[in-house]
Amino acid sequence: MDVPVANGQAFLPGSSAAHPARLMRTASGRLLLADESGTVLSECAGKEVTAEPRIGQAESRVIFPDGALFLTFDHAAAGTLAGRDPAAGLLHRLETFHPRLALFALLCLGGGWLLWRHGLGAMAAAAVWLTPAPVLDAIDTGTLASLDLKLTRPSGLSDDEKDRVQRIFRDLDGQLQQQGADLRLKLEFRAMPGFGANAFAMPGGTIVLTDAFVRMADRDQIAGVIGHEIAHVERNHGLTQFYRAGGAFLMISMMAGDTGPVLEDLLLEGNLLLSLRHSRAHELEADAFGRALADDAGYDPDGLLRFFAALQAESGSEPPAWLSTHPAFDHWIKALNSETR
Template identity: 45%
Template sequence: MSVFPFDGLAGEAYGPGSSRRHRAALIIAADSARLVDETGATLAEGRARREARIAGGPSRVVLPGEWVFECRDHGALDAALGPARGDWLIRAEAWHPRLIAVVAGCLLGVWLIWRHGLDLLVAAAIALTPPTLVEAIDRGNLAAVDRMFAEETGLPPDRQAGIRAIFDAIAAAAPPPPYGEYRLVLRDVPGLGPNAFALPGGTLVLTDDLAERFPDDDVIAAVLGHEIAHVSERHSLRQLYRSLSIYMLVALIAGDVGPVLEDVLLEGNLLLSLAYSRAHERDADALGIEIAARAGYDPAALITFFEALDRIAAPQGPAWRSTHPLSADRARAVEEMLSERD
């Protein structure tokens, strides 16, 4: 109902740049609006534009000449001019049960991302990782190991040749390398004790200490089989991306891996400090056993290796078990895997 002697929406008007209030009415025709004062004199005329509304406040309409019309009959303005931008937010704010549902939905989404999204994110990151970057990770990490604590291998040439022959057989029996090719690097790394580790691009490092303590070919084959399984299953890349997940999330959204991540990946030492998860160890044990057996070695040597590591005190630093946490469960699981093979 109009308080004026003519049709129109009753409200208040402000002149250009002025805070003086006029009682006014807005008369809306097909695609034009006319703002009139109490006397019926036209204040402004032309295209009317609604402004985004603040919850609890009036609806504002801007007219040519910067005249502003304010009115609380939101429904009538919606019908005449269409809803204002941002009105869905007003409605969500105004209707509290829906707001609670929105918040609950957000929390559920966060939980789902935390529970499953990380796996998807890591899988996406791995798929997006260019092979050249993975090869650079291997080179960078090996260079860092060499710079910080590794020496050329001191193993006699015939022992080196023997280990390389085992490695060749294991590599041939393993699934195809995910990046480039499998590569064995022999190093004297006193600080790491009897150790072997795999870099994501397929570089396997075996320490002199391990080769000297375990002259048995089957043990070397079992250890190399286990390490090569970590590579073929892309475990270190998965583990790496998992621990960098927040950064990865940002990098993926920003669409650029960026120099910081490259620094982290190529900084060396990082991979050595990453412990594989129990699930990865179980998978690498199972696949490693298959690979060693396929290559003609006795996979039960993995148990021998576990038991021997337990007896070795490693005062000189971390042994294989620091990057590959051993547990009674794990040895028992391997025994079960082996007995199932018989």
């Protein structure tokens, strides 16, 4: 009778000593682990043994109930003896190097693209929804504090100038509340040397206007720009971008596993930069929203457009990007114009 025997190494429970050994089956169906001299190291009924699923060409591992371990390169014999479930080898067979893997690679690239394109957006939206208001307030307070430390100075605007802007702001906020949105918005004035006429919004609803902007803009322009910034808050643009960048990084490191020391950092920064691409779509969305809100609140809807035109005329031929995330003016004004038509 052809009885399969597997040759390999045996380890007794809790010991590092390696014994050359053989795994075999007795006539009564019991499994025996015996060393070279025939001494039985461990034995058990055939079904009590655990045969671990194979990985690559590494040794097959068979574990006895008492903890004795048997390692062998006789994969087939070990599988037969230990009664390994054929299904357990399926993964190993899928993984062996074969043209099929090229198809796997294509599917992975396609699936990865789908997740990046659609899954990330859904994930970011869920995360935005889960973020509690106090966390948003903390983000605003922290961001403003660090800006005040490095880039801004207290506003040099007179109370009259501030009042004029606050009235426009209240008009827009009131209009927004009539439409059913409650955003807890807050207006801040700062002098920001080097930033020119500028405005930006933070996730928690803090909107910052530079002195240069307030001084150069008329009431319709101010309404358009504040409407634009309110859109960023209302649509959670900033937070969405942050979660997209973090989510993409988490997704890559979860799916592809460890990416190596330097590549990991590069991916984190790269995803933050990539999320800027997304912000262009957000800017256009905010323009449309700001225009409509200004219009609803009784201001000239073309104020925003005139503001960009004025800004471009001032800065000369080469259109800079507004705070690095805004589309170039030409493109922007075209988009606004097409919106108007």
